[in-house]
Amino acid sequence: MKLTTYRFRLKDSACRVRLRKLGWACNDIWNYCNERNAYQWSFRRKLLSAFDLHKLTAGVGKELGLHSQTVQAVVDEYAKCGKQFKRPKLNWRSRKRSLGWIPFKAVGVKVSADSVTYNGHTFRFWSSRPLPGKVRFGSFAEDAQGRWYVNFVCEDLTPERAPTGKQAGIDLGLKTLATLSDGVELTRESLTRTFEVQLATAQRARKKKQVTRIHAKIKNKRKDWNHKQTTLLTNEYDVLVVGNVSSSKLKKTTMAKSVSDAGWADFKTMLSYKSLRLGITYLEVNESFSTVTCSVCSERTGPSGLSALGVRTWGCSTCGTEHNRDQNAAANILRSAGDIQRQRESPCL
Ligand SMILES: [Zn+2]
Incomplete structure (x- = not known):
């Protein structure tokens, strides 16, 4: 139940x-x-x-x-x-x-x-x-x-919904919150940056209640956005695949603010339970090398390392395909989920 x-x-x-x-x-x-x-x-x-x-x-x-x-x-x-x-x-x-x-x-x-x-x-x-x-x-x-x-x-007596036949890999990012393998981008304003000045003023003035209120507001806005997007996604796609990204590594870098803004954990939890409720497939896969691998010829020709995070588009030196970095990663994530499912269906391989 x-x-x-x-x-x-x-x-x-x-x-x-x-x-x-x-x-x-x-x-x-x-x-x-x-x-x-x-x-x-x-x-x-x-x-x-x-x-x-x-x-x-x-x-x-x-x-x-x-x-x-x-x-x-x-x-x-x-x-x-x-x-x-x-x-x-x-x-x-x-x-x-x-x-x-x-x-x-x-x-x-x-x-x-x-x-x-x-x-x-x-x-x-x-x-x-x-x-x-x-x-x-x-x-x-x-x-x-x-x-x-x-x-x-x-x-919960919500009935399972009719299949739509669509699948998507999701690359969770910093600038745009998420990019789907079919090119759709989910974007959101940077909440921490929007409230930065307000928060700093209140903190300097030692207005404790106001600080709590601003933090609550940021939290609510983030949650609201996450709910809306995950509902849209689970209503539209039959298979959703997410990389097992961990924000703890990136939190140590200069991008800490963008990372804590993204709120991946909540987003994934919501996707997971909403998928379960509607009877669709939700998977988390290992996403290592998903950004550097070309989704067309599977060669690792993409830019790598933290310094390459600024690179948005790149061309594959082997097959010559032009890639949007995030969309390419999402496509790889979707493909590795396909591999997992095939292995499950025929375990002798
Ligand atoms: Zn290639």
């Missing part, structure tokens, strides 16, 4: 105080688990299981004003993190540093068109779109600016 998370902004001015208190109660449960776990560890060198912690916290919800399922969800999350990090003591959740978080399960809430009722309290939210199916679980969550949101994880 496909699950999708929908996030809505709560009309929080009326309920902020209540939510904050509930968030603190969740912190208390987390910290209690942490303390018991450390105590247990000091004697037996063994971590408490979720089962033990459930027994220890049974019935505590009533006193804290939380639904019993919320208590269970916090404990489950705690146990999961403990196992993951293999540490007897995780970070404490503090009122000052930790962002509010109140998980719930479907039985603990009643959801209507624009409100959610939790433990007898109704919270209204800005209903920007209808939910696609039944809510399975979710959470109330706070962001760095102190705004509250409700997240619903729903069963």
Whole structure:
């Protein structure tokens, strides 16, 4: 079953105080688990299981004003993190540093068109779109600016779409965000540069709130753009192939600003889950040599090295084809995905 998370902004001015208190109660449960776990560890060198912690916290919800399922969800999350990090003591959740978080399960809430009722309290939210199916679980969550949101994880009943027969390799770049193997370019303004002056002014004046607000704005704009483009791509193509580019190497160079602007990771995550939802193929392939290899004759005749990043077009010295650098790379990426698929179909080769 496909699950999708929908996030809505709560009309929080009326309920902020209540939510904050509930968030603190969740912190208390987390910290209690942490303390018991450390105590247990000091004697037996063994971590408490979720089962033990459930027994220890049974019935505590009533006193804290939380639904019993919320208590269970916090404990489950705690146990999961403990196992993951293999540490007897995780970070404490503090009122000052930790962002509010109140998980719930479907039985603990009643959801209507624009409100959610939790433990007898109704919270209204800005209903920007209808939910696609039944809510399975979710959470109330706070962001760095102190705004509250409700997240619903729903069963996704979106039907798979009819095939269009189009394929595309995608070369993720710096100047234009991405170039497709059929020559289409996805471009976007450089957000970090647009807000550079505003940000610097606010930082010099030590206006902390304003700085947070500008950062949030950049983040939102980037996310909005990513959503729009990935939706367009997944609606138009049946096969999408992306290189396994890592931005960590380029971040050390002078192009750091353009790199962090591009936000490849989010873009790829969105492509991946939207493809899954619509039933189309999404692949990530090793893209080494994709920029220097000629997509026509497969000879490595292109410009290489960091200094060659400024070269936009080049001619192949073997077969004489003129290439747009990014489009050529995208074509190579698409071709290597074809190789992978052929290998999968006939593993004897
Ligand atoms: Zn060539």
